[in-house]
Amino acid sequence: MASEVTLPALGESVTEGTVTRWLKQVGDTVAVDEPLLEVSTDKVDTEIPSPIAGTIIEIRAAEDDTVEVGAVLAVIGEAGEAAAPAAPAAAAAPAAPVVEAPAAPAAPAAPAAPAAPAAAPAAPAAPAAADTGDATSVTLPALGESVTEGTVTRWLKKVGDTVAVDEPLLEVSTDKVDTEIPSPVAGTLVAIKVNEDETVEVGAELALIGSGAVAAPAAPAAPAAPAAPAAPVAPAAPAAPAAPAAPVAPAAPAAPAAPAAAPAAPAAPAAPAAPAAADTGDATSVTLPALGESVTEGTVTRWLKKVGDTVAVDEPLLEVSTDKVDTEIPSPVAGTLVAIKVNEDETVEVGAELALIGSGAVAAPAAPAAPAAPVAPAAPAAPAAPAAPAAPAAPAAPAAAPAAPAAPAAAPAAPAAPAAAPAAPKPSRSDDQSAYVTPLVRKLAAENGVDLSTVTGTGVGGRIRKQDILEAAAAKNAPAAPAAAAAPEAPAAPAASPLRGRTEKLTRLRKVIAERMVDSLQTAAQLTTVVEVDVTNISRKRDEAKGDFLAREGVKLSFMPFFAKAALDALKVHPVLNAQIDMEAGTVTYFDHENLAIAVDSEKGLLTPVIKDAGDLSVAGLAKKIADVADRTRTNKIGADELAGGTFTLTNTGSRGALFDTPILNAPQVAILGTGSVVKRPVVITDPQLGETIAVRQMVYLALTYDHRLVDGADAARFLSDVKARLESGAFDI
CATH class of the missing domain: 4.10.320.10 (E3-binding domain)
Structure with missing residues (x-):
């Protein structure tokens, strides 16, 4: 039985969505909750998951199609129908065990040798298989919650190259991020399984890394195989490798014992990985909180802390961006950051786990997790004492196999030199890290x-x-x-912006602003009316009171709260400009409250925080509220709910010297008032004693953009006339 995939409800006021991209195609097998497609609405961009496991047998909505909530997007067949194609996937699974096998016996390289014979029957003609007998598999890691595959864009190493732990091997590109894949172990790249420009799924094998000594003795590995079983005393080596080393020490093979020490280092790094898991045992989970009524997901833009850092309660851990607000996520508890679950530039849903915070006690083991211990033995600068080489032999498990053929003592002596070479890259690794x-x-x-x-x-x-x-x-x-x-001729020449000549991806906020502005212009019949206002009386009152006002209220007294107060009082008389029109329902809603949206220029872009019930505030109250929301918006501390619910918008287009502008409506509002720059100009005035005369006055232009579907020109003119009269009278209580 087929199951339909429909467009779910994505918010209280969201009625439709646009299919921006299909992540799956007809015939693809999908799991439960696996993302099928991306959908964009006027509130949020999100992914639609599969409600069942099965195969996509039909796609109903094409890319760029806009459909209503509840519309059928695709049809998924029963899981049974996908069983046949699923079988090959199972066949591929055996590759995974190969990864786990070498991971556990990291120290005993000898057991890995028997694994080679197993591979030989599978591909007897491939001698290379012998070279990769004790190799570690490098797989494509999970690169994000919704990332299922990646494309190899460039190999940074080639077969035969020596690599250190965490040294980048290749570059991989996904639809979310471009990144480098590091080597999980130190050794030699013995095989590349995926070529450049090939796309593979998460978990697929990319390459094989062998031990440093494997690359050279690869050919003799076959004859050495019988010898290895004869000397499986190596298993005892992990328990007490020093004992076997002592008997060999008197003989010439003492030199091979030293090479054995060098490979042992990889075994030590394997240990730190285990403690990392243990550290999160009593950890507290940090999740993405609800950032607003219509916000369903967020993008991690920057981590402010790194694993191992100590954090206090409410100390910011990371920065998150949504289509409504950019904010910081604080730590819910005091402790140590033991794990980061979401990388930078990844997008996750509300409630997703971002990090783990462990107790202060847990942090202690986390510090030693750094392979500091192996580094000490790695520098056996004290081989003068015969006992010293025996100690390094403990970390040298992987080289135990090559050490078995101790007969060619001279040959192992040569590998001893390479052992010194890897020691040199060790110190440079910290440089590479930065x-x-x-x-x-x-x-x-x-x-x-x-x-x-x-x-x-x-x-x-x-x-x-x-x-x-x-x-x-x-x-x-x-x-x-x-x-x-x-040069005195051009002292003010500004430095050229680094953005010149570049093409970059639009930010999420820039996209939202662009879409809403265009939608506003395409939906409303917008018209702008401009009046000139003499604010000389307000200017004088402001100059007289601004010193005391700052001391009393803690904020500066600008012209904005006067403009806001005059407009808010006029809205109570002219509610047609404080309304919302619904053409589909054929209704108009006249609000009984004035929620004033203030346009704020921030580094991220233009935002409009809302002052709720602003009509009840005085000039002083408005001054404090405007300063508060503007400051919190610019510092990314404004809440998502404070960016919605406005009924009328005020924008100060004169803040940078513009005389006036034609603002675009902040939909679904039907009016927005723009205030120009206050300038001194000679104007003709009527004086009771002098009659008409020319005087220098403080003048400003007010530009009102309104929706002509609801507001007529006469309505706009009456509103502006009342605002003008109130401002020119200067009758305000400060």
Whole structure:
């Protein structure tokens, strides 16, 4: 029986959605809750999951189609119908056990040798199989909640190259992020399983990493196999490797014992991974909180803390962006950040787990998790004492297998030199860590001529982020301005913006603003009426009171609260401008309250926080409220609910010197008032004693944009006339 996938209700006022992208195609097998498509509404962009497991047998709504809530989007067949194609997936599963097998016996390399014979029957003709007998599989990790596959864009290493733990192997691109895949172990890249430009699913095998010694003795590995079973005393090595090493020490093979020590280092790094899991045992989960009535998801823009950092209660952990607001998520408890579950630039739903905070006691084991212990043995600079080589032999489990053929003592002596070479990269690894960047950041640095080695990263673990590159580029260009300033002819020449000549993706907020502005213009019949107002009386009153006002109220007294008060009082007399029209229902709602939206210019873009019941406030109350919401909007501390519910908008278009503008309606409102810059001008006035005369007055233009579907020109003129009269009278209580 087929099951229909419908467009769910995505919010109280959301009635339809547009299909922006299908993530699956007809014939694809899907699991329960696996994302099928992306849908965009005027409130939120989200993914629609599959309600059942099965196969997509029909797609009803094409990309860019707009459908109503409840409309059928696709048809999913029963899980049984997908059973046949599912079988191959099961066949692929055996690849997973291969990954787990080497992971557990990280120290005993000898057991890995028997695994090679098992592979031989499967592909007897492939001698390379012998080389990868004790190799560790590198798989495509989970790169986000909705990311199911990735494309290999570039291999940074080639077969035969030596790699260190966490050294980048390749670059992978997904529909969410471009990133690098690091090596899980130190060793040699013995096989590449996926070529560049190939797309594979999460969990697919990308490459095989063998131990450092495996690459050379790969050929003799076959004959050595019989010898290995003969000397499986190696299993005892993990228990007390020093004992076997002692007997061998008197003989010449003492040298091979040293190489054995070097490979042992990988075994130690494997241990730190286990404690990491244990650290989260008593951890507290940090989830994405509800950020507003219609907000269903958020994007992690920046982590302010990294794993291992100690945090206090309510201390900000990360920054999250939604289509309504950008905000910081605080820590619910005091402790140590033991795990980060969501990477930067990933989008998750409300309630999703972002991180884990452990107790202070748990943090202690987390610190030693760094392979500091292996580093100490790794520098066996004291091989003078015969006993010293025996100690390093403990960390040298992986090289135990090559050490078995102790007969060619001279040969192991050669690997001893390479053992010293890997020791050199160890110290440089910390340097590489600070220079670790994603392909996108590297490309941006190249375009702006920024040397990555000179940039200090502010991302997680010191990672260099896009913002770091932009700031470095701006700093690089800054000296050019002073140079120009040296010439008296052009002292004010500004530094060129690093955005020149670039193409970048629109931010979520910019997209929302763009869509709403265009929608507003296409929906409402917009018209703008402008009047000129003499605010000289207000200016004088303001000059007299602004000092005492600042001391009493704690905020400066600008013209804005006077404009707001005059407009709010006029709205009570002219409710047609404080209304909402519903053409489909054929109704008009006249509000009995005035919720004033204030246009605020922030770094993220234009936002309109709302002052609820503003009509009940005095000039002083409005001044404090306007300053409060504007400040919290610019510092990303405004709540999502405070950005909705406005009935009338006031925008100060004169804040940057503009005389007047033609503002666009903030839908579904039917009016918006723009205030221009207050300037001194000579105007003709009528004086009771002098009659008509010319005087210098403080003048301002007020521009009212209104929806002509509901508001007529006469209504707008009457409203502006009342506002003008109130302002020119200067009759305000401060």
